[in-house]
Amino acid sequence: MVRKQDLRRISPVLWEIPVSFRDDMRVPVRVYADEKLLEAALDDRSIEQAVNASTLPGLVGQVLVMPDVHQGYGFPIGGVAATRLPDGVISPGGIGYDINCGVRLMASSLRAEEAEPHLRDLAQALYANCPSGVGVKGSVPLTLKELDQVCRLGSEWALKNGYAQAEDLPRTEEGGRIQGAEPATVSSRAKERGRPQLGTLGAGNHFIEVDLVEKIYHPEAASVLGLTEGGLALQIHCGSRGFGHQVCSDYVREFQGAVQRYAIRLPDRELVCAPLNSPEGKRYLAAMACAANYAFANRQILAHHARRSFEQVFAGKLKGWPLRQVYDIAHNMGKIEDHTVDGQKIRVCVHRKGATRAFGPGFEGLPPDLRPLGQPVLVPGSMGTASWVLLGTEGSMAQSFGSTCHGAGRVMSRHAAKRAVRGDQLRRDLEARGIHIQAGSLPGLAEEAPQAYKEVDAVVEIVTQAGIAQKVARLKPVVVIKG
Amino acid sequence: MAASGFEEVEHTADWALRAQGASLEELLENAARGMLSLIGAKPGEGEATTWRLEIQGADAESLLVAWLDELLYRMETQRVTFGGMRIHVGPDQRLAAEIEEWPLLRVGHPIKAVTYHNLAVEKTREGLTATVVFDV
Numbered sequence: 329m330v331r332k333q334d335l336r337r338i339s340p341v342l343w344e345i346p347v348s349f350r351d352d353m354r355v356p357v358r359v360y361a362d363e364k365l366l367e368a369a370l371d372d373r374s375i376e377q378a379v380n381a382s383t384l385p386g387l388v389g390q391v392l393v394m395p396d397v398h399q400g401y402g403f404p405i406g407g408v409a410a411t412r413l414p415d416g417v418i419s420p421g422g423i424g425y426d427i428n429c430g431v432r433l434m435a436s437s438l439r440a441e442e443a444e445p446h447l448r449d450l451a452q453a454l455y456a457n458c459p460s461g462v463g464v465k466g467s468v469p470l471t472l473k474e475l476d477q478v479c480r481l482g483s484e485w486a487l488k489n490g491y492a493q494a495e496d497l498p499r500t501e502e503g504g505r506i507q508g509a510e511p512a513t514v515s516s517r518a519k520e521r522g523r524p525q526l527g528t529l530g531a532g533n534h535f536i537e538v539d540l541v542e543k544i545y546h547p548e549a550a551s552v553l554g555l556t557e558g559g560l561a562l563q564i565h566c567g568s569r570g571f572g573h574q575v576c577s578d579y580v581r582e583f584q585g586a587v588q589r590y591a592i593r594l595p596d597r598e599l600v601c602a603p604l605n606s607p608e609g610k611r612y613l614a615a616m617a618c619a620a621n622y623a624f625a626n627r628q629i630l631a632h633h634a635r636r637s638f639e640q641v642f643a644g645k646l647k648g649w650p651l652r653q654v655y656d657i658a659h660n661m662g663k664i665e666d667h668t669v670d671g672q673k674i675r676v677c678v679h680r681k682g683a684t685r686a687f688g689p690g691f692e693g694l695p696p697d698l699r700p701l702g703q704p705v706l707v708p709g710s711m712g713t714a715s716w717v718l719l720g721t722e723g724s725m726a727q728s729f730g731s732t733c734h735g736a737g738r739v740m741s742r743h744a745a746k747r748a749v750r751g752d753q754l755r756r757d758l759e760a761r762g763i764h765i766q767a768g769s770l771p772g773l774a775e776e777a778p779q780a781y782k783e784v785d786a787v788v789e790i791v792t793q794a795g796i797a798q799k800v801a802r803l804k805p806v807v808v809i810k811g
Numbered sequence: 812m813a814a815s816g817f818e819e820v821e822h823t824a825d826w827a828l829r830a831q832g833a834s835l836e837e838l839l840e841n842a843a844r845g846m847l848s849l850i851g852a853k854p855g856e857g858e859a860t861t862w863r864l865e866i867q868g869a870d871a872e873s874l875l876v877a878w879l880d881e882l883l884y885r886m887e888t889q890r891v892t893f894g895g896m897r898i899h900v901g902p903d904q905r906l907a908a909e910i911e912e913w914p915l916l917r918v919g920h921p922i923k924a925v926t927y928h929n930l931a932v933e934k935t936r937e938g939l940t941a942t943v944v945f946d947v
Contacts, residue, residue: 372823399823401928401944425924425946520888531921532947570887573923573946577880580927584873597872597927598944738824742920742947772920 330375332366335359341794344390345379352383352595359393360733360794368739368782369397374404380595381409386416386603388669388676392728394683395790396737396782400424402598405682408731410667413675417592417601418609420583420616422679424660425576427616428623429567430501431706432631432656433717435553436638437648438560440540440806446641447538451764451807453637454536458630460529460811461768467527468629475523476511482621486628493653496628498695500656501685501703504624510614514571515578518615522571522622527629531768531811533776534566536634537708538807539715545799549701549719553654555801562638562651563715563803564630565708567660572619579612604677616662627656654717655704659684659734667729678729686720686732686797703730705797709784710736711776711810712758715803716788723795732797733787740780749777758808767810776810812940817845826922826945833938835871836898839878839906842943843896846879849945851919852892859894862912868904871932875941878906879925890915922947 335343338358343366345357357378361369369375374397381403382391388410397406402421411417443450459467468491470478478485483504486492497503511519529536541559544550555561568575583600586592586608592601602608635651642649662679669676678685687693687703694703705718713736724730740748751770754777758765767773791797812818812831820827828845832838864881868874886892894911901907928944 374823399825401825401926401946405824421926421928425926517884521884532923574884577924581873581876581880584869584927596929598929600927741821741823742826743819743821769919775920 330370330379332370341790350379353379354384355382355387356390357382357393358390360395360790360796362790365395365782365786365790369393372399374399377402377404378407380599381407381422383595384409384411384417384419384599384601385592386411388412388674389729392731394733396733396735396787398738400681402596403679403681406733406737407681408683408729409679410676410729411604413664413677414605415603416677418604418612418662418677419599419601419679420576420579420612421598421600422681423616423662424681425573426567426660427572427576427619428658429660430623430627430656430658431708432564432627433561433654433706434631434634434651435555435559435561435654436651438642438646439558440560441558442646443560443642446645447764447807450538450637450641451766451809453640454634454807454809455766457633457637458529458536458809459527460809461531465524467633470523470526472519472523475519478526478625479511479514479618479621480509481505482624483628486625491629491632496631496653499653500624501658502693504628504656506617506620508614509617509621511618513611513615514575514618518571518574518578521574522569525569525571526622526626528569529566529630529811530569531772534811535711536630536809537563537805539563539803539805541801542714542804543802545801546719549800552697552701553704553717553800554652555654555717561654561803562634563706563708564627564634566627566630568619568623569626571622575615575619579615583608620658620661624656655706657684657706665730676729678731680731682734683731684734685730686718686724687730688720688722688725705732707733707784707788708735710778710781711808712761712763712778712805713784716784717800717803718788718797719800721795721798724797728796732791736781736784736787738780739782742775745777745780746771746774748779749774763805764807773810815844816841819849820942822944826947827942828945829940829942831935831937831940835900835939838932838939838941839875839898840896842875842879842941843882843893846882846922846945847892850922852886853916854892854913855916857914860912862910864908864910866906870904872927872930874900874904874906875932875943876925876927876930879943883922883925886915920947
């Protein structure tokens with residue numbers, strides 16, 4: 329159990345657990361939080377899980393804990409850990425089962441007030457066009473050969489097949505295609521699960537949301553991103569569906585043996601890992617890339633359906649409805665990147681589980697118009713609350729392996745939320761606040777009640793105060809679609 | 812522990828389930844029933860059939876994860892849920908089971924995956940117990 333007195337305060341928003349805290353720690357753990365968020369994090373086992381993660385072989389710098397942290401399995405959700413190449417490890421559980429779960433933001437030139445009379449129709453169109461919920465089949469059933477192409481090409485497959493616009497890809501992390509994907513490293517089970525599910529939202533905390541751009545904090549960046557105050561935007565939050573879940577399950581099982589072969593001692597079996605230069609580690613990286621590319625294609629197809637929905641509802645009635653891609657980011661991923669550690673540039677595998685890449689200005693992977701600004705970061709709040717558009721900074725490069733927060737972070741279990749909140753009452757409350765809801769399950773709605781989460785504004789204040797992100801815009805929901 | 816042999820344990824973001832049994836077979840059956848209860852799997856109309864399964868785990872924990880994984884995978888890909896179970900675990904954690912299957916009407920809340928997080932099959936005075944964390 330980690331107690332508050334075990335942490336040393338480095339700044340008003342940064343705390344450290346030194347390696348002396350536990351014999352098996354290899355690097356310190358640093359927690360981004362104020363007192364209130366730190367106490368919330370100490371209420372469950374999230375910080376203990378970060379200490380467990382700090383025992384992985386080949387770690388460099390510190391294990392970082394974002395202010396939206398909550399208890400996960402193995403790693404905490406909201407954790408960042410970097411292992412050096414070639415002999416550091418990769419841990420599938422440190423990336424998560426929903427590989428490349430992430431967020432896409434699109435913006436229109438519609439004014440929210442002129443769109444308002446049509447929002448109920450828009451909610452219905454989005455719900456009808458974007459398959460969501462449990463056991464729902466996708467809009468794009470694939471042959472095994474096509475699935476292999478999705479694995480290799482990601483968003484490029486979507487572009488070739490009419491589900492993307494060319495401008496979408498540069499506005500996607502890694503252009504919507506992670507290199508090194510090898511479908512032969514993915515099990516037939518994962519393929520069987522993935523084949524019928526492409527183009528589906530899923531259930532749980534995944535959503536599509538239409539937002540009003542409520543306030544702009546960085547006019548220059550907002551202008552480049554196509555965000556205007558009072559404008560209408562759309563977010564998609566989902567990942568790699570059963571395909572990614574099975575890839576992770578397969579490798580967590582396989583790596584139970586790998587840790588014995590490589591004599592790696594761990595405090596939790598969910599942290600199992602293999603050296604990045606081992607055959608097992610290389611195979612997982614190639615399979616993870618397949619799942620990441622599947623997720624990019626999945627969000628791209630849902631974006632296509634969102635565009636169709638906007639056209640159905642607004643064409644001929646209002647101008648400015650076409651949706652342009654603002655950005656698409658992953659928040660469950662392992663990435664091979666170059667970072668400066670102790671003054672030396674080294675190649676590392678950055679595990680981000682419930683954390684977002686937030687590269688600063690000058691990053692070559694950004695399109696030329698975004699490069700001077702830094703990478704856009706999308707931070708969805710809990711249902712019915714605000715979301716944020718941020719930018720990566722020089723501070724995030726220096727402090728956090730170019731990473732920042734990913735959302736609000738839960739504080740209440742799903743069971744407790746269902747005891748505290750009734751789904752039908754929550755729907756009425758949200759509708760009374762002008763938010764149109766389409767949900768497949770009322771208990772599912774209650775699980776995602778705003779009371780079950782931290783305040784996203786407080787989380788964003790911490791990362792901006794710490795200098796690992798800067799604010800661009802705050803969004804307010806007007807339509808929520810849940811599976 | 813409830814008479815059902817399983818109970819939900821509080822977890823901030825995911826689901827955790829404690830199961831027990833007088834034997835490993837009973838622990839596996841109770842863990843499966845607990846997982847189906849969390850998912851809220853409802854059988855639809857149609858004939859029950861029997862599914863025969865054989866798997867092996869490196870140890871009791873791996874067998875427990877593999878067993879629950881098999882049920883989740885079959886549920887998703889075959890759209891079925893499960894009734895009576897006859898489970899036998901032989902030497903080397905080799906499991907053979909006959910499981911009654913029903914067409915699946917609906918699922919309340921899906922589980923993404925079964926994790927190994929802090930998983931240990933432990934001996935108690937009553938038999939065996941384990942707490943499984945699911946990613947949801």
